[in-house]
Amino acid sequence: MRTWKHSPQRKGAMMMSNARKAETTLQFNGKNVDTSLKEYLESVTYTDVASGSSDTLSISLQDIDQKWMKGWYPKKGDVVKGSIKFLDWDKDGQDKSLSCGSFTLDEIKFSGNPMTASFSCVSSPASESFKTRERNKTWKNVTIQGIAKEIAKRYSLKLSYSGPSIKIKSLEQSQADSQFLYSLCESYGLSMKVYKNKIVIYDQTTMEKKKAVCTLKMTDFVDNSWDVTDSLYGVYTGARISYKSSKDSKEISVYTGLKAEKATGSRVLKINETADSVSDAYYKAAAKVNKSNESATTISGSIWPNPKICAGVTVTISGFGRLDGKYFVDKSTLDVGSGTKQKIEIHKCQKRLVYKPKAKKAAAPASSGKTYKKGDTVNFHGGTHYVSSYAGAKGYSAKAGPAKITLDKTCKGNGGAHPYHLVHTNSASNVYGWVDEGTFD
Numbered sequence: 001m002r003t004w005k006h007s008p009q010r011k012g013a014m015m016m017s018n019a020r021k022a023e024t025t026l027q028f029n030g031k032n033v034d035t036s037l038k039e040y041l042e043s044v045t046y047t048d049v050a051s052g053s054s055d056t057l058s059i060s061l062q063d064i065d066q067k068w069m070k071g072w073y074p075k076k077g078d079v080v081k082g083s084i085k086f087l088d089w090d091k092d093g094q095d096k097s098l099s100c101g102s103f104t105l106d107e108i109k110f111s112g113n114p115m116t117a118s119f120s121c122v123s124s125p126a127s128e129s130f131k132t133r134e135r136n137k138t139w140k141n142v143t144i145q146g147i148a149k150e151i152a153k154r155y156s157l158k159l160s161y162s163g164p165s166i167k168i169k170s171l172e173q174s175q176a177d178s179q180f181l182y183s184l185c186e187s188y189g190l191s192m193k194v195y196k197n198k199i200v201i202y203d204q205t206t207m208e209k210k211k212a213v214c215t216l217k218m219t220d221f222v223d224n225s226w227d228v229t230d231s232l233y234g235v236y237t238g239a240r241i242s243y244k245s246s247k248d249s250k251e252i253s254v255y256t257g258l259k260a261e262k263a264t265g266s267r268v269l270k271i272n273e274t275a276d277s278v279s280d281a282y283y284k285a286a287a288k289v290n291k292s293n294e295s296a297t298t299i300s301g302s303i304w305p306n307p308k309i310c311a312g313v314t315v316t317i318s319g320f321g322r323l324d325g326k327y328f329v330d331k332s333t334l335d336v337g338s339g340t341k342q343k344i345e346i347h348k349c350q351k352r353l354v355y356k357p358k359a360k361k362a363a364a365p366a367s368s369g370k371t372y373k374k375g376d377t378v379n380f381h382g383g384t385h386y387v388s389s390y391a392g393a394k395g396y397s398a399k400a401g402p403a404k405i406t407l408d409k410t411c412k413g414n415g416g417a418h419p420y421h422l423v424h425t426n427s428a429s430n431v432y433g434w435v436d437e438g439t440f441d
Helices: 144-154 177-187 204-208 278-293
Strands: 004-007 021-028 041-049 056-062 079-087 095-111 116-122 137-143 158-162 167-173 191-195 198-202 221-230 238-244 251-257 268-272 297-303 314-317 325-336 340-348 377-380 383-386 395-398 401-407 420-424 432-435
Touching: 021 041, 021 325, 041 079, 056 079, 056 095, 137 144, 144 158, 144 167, 144 177, 144 198, 177 191, 177 278, 198 204, 204 325, 238 278, 251 278, 268 278, 314 340, 377 420, 395 432
Parallel strands: 158 198, 238 268
Antiparallel strands: 004 095, 021 079, 041 056, 041 325, 056 116, 079 095, 095 116, 137 167, 191 198, 221 297, 238 251, 297 340, 314 325, 325 340, 377 401, 383 395, 383 432, 401 420, 420 432
């Protein structure tokens, strides 16, 4: 989620050996204050999160002469911009810079003996109503992207949306815009944060598939100090969600998962939720399973600072035995002061439950009213056969040809999404799995 820049090697750098270090650059309301802060600045802490809250920037100053408490007292709502420059980081003369973004001065604190000042800044708009003003509104026939676009416009923010198009029939809002949008995104499996005057909404599944930016070993953790949690509790292979139909209040129950609901080793999350449709229910079920599974294997600790590692990227963990693998960075905290420290919180990338609505099929010809049952021999049209009858099951390409129905839609435990199980009867076809209704005659 962050971009860092690589600077060309400085002239004369090869003639000397420089200790690498990090420096911050700060602006208040567009004015560079590095010179003014030089004799007062103790540390700058930048906390970068992947989703669920805003990034923060904390500035700690010594204020023995009380200048900050008196004449230099800042105003809440001031715009603060920050960046971190890593000097001679990989080798002499090679610098890297990390833009922290734009923040709003949110809180001012002072403490005594010795006198210090602390300024807390958040990457949210200055308008307090974004986080505090409760708004009552009914959203009808909209998409999540459309809701986010309207809220972003209200606070003069840009919108970056890279998730699926999710339609919502009706939704009641009774929260502040910030809390409402965070909650909405989470319930549909989307990640959201506010960064650089932008509301950023993205699909974490896509981000977790990206190439790892680096490899971390035990020696990359300061003093080899780290914490690992590997848990079975709260880890699921699928979910059964029950909801009431908006038409007649009839309770509907559907299952979606990585394996069959009754299969050996299945761990099914039971959910009672409101939903507009089966599609709506599948999105919400997948979101809850994926969110819960993120806590399966987690690592936290302090690493030797690496500007490539920021929230929203993936890293490879090596040297931890069975814990090795690809991990997603949930949070990174960089502290630049007398030294530079970086704390990270990461979770192991698991296979995620993904729901993709099926495209609407053309209506079957009026003459085709035949019903099919187990034992019938049919002509498969070719297309996709699936590993199970449930939505979200993995599918593979299959050739057309004669096949036999070995299980039909009336069989016990049928997921309904791909209700017929076909097995090819000669070499013309290779179909051997669950198929959709209407793919044979």
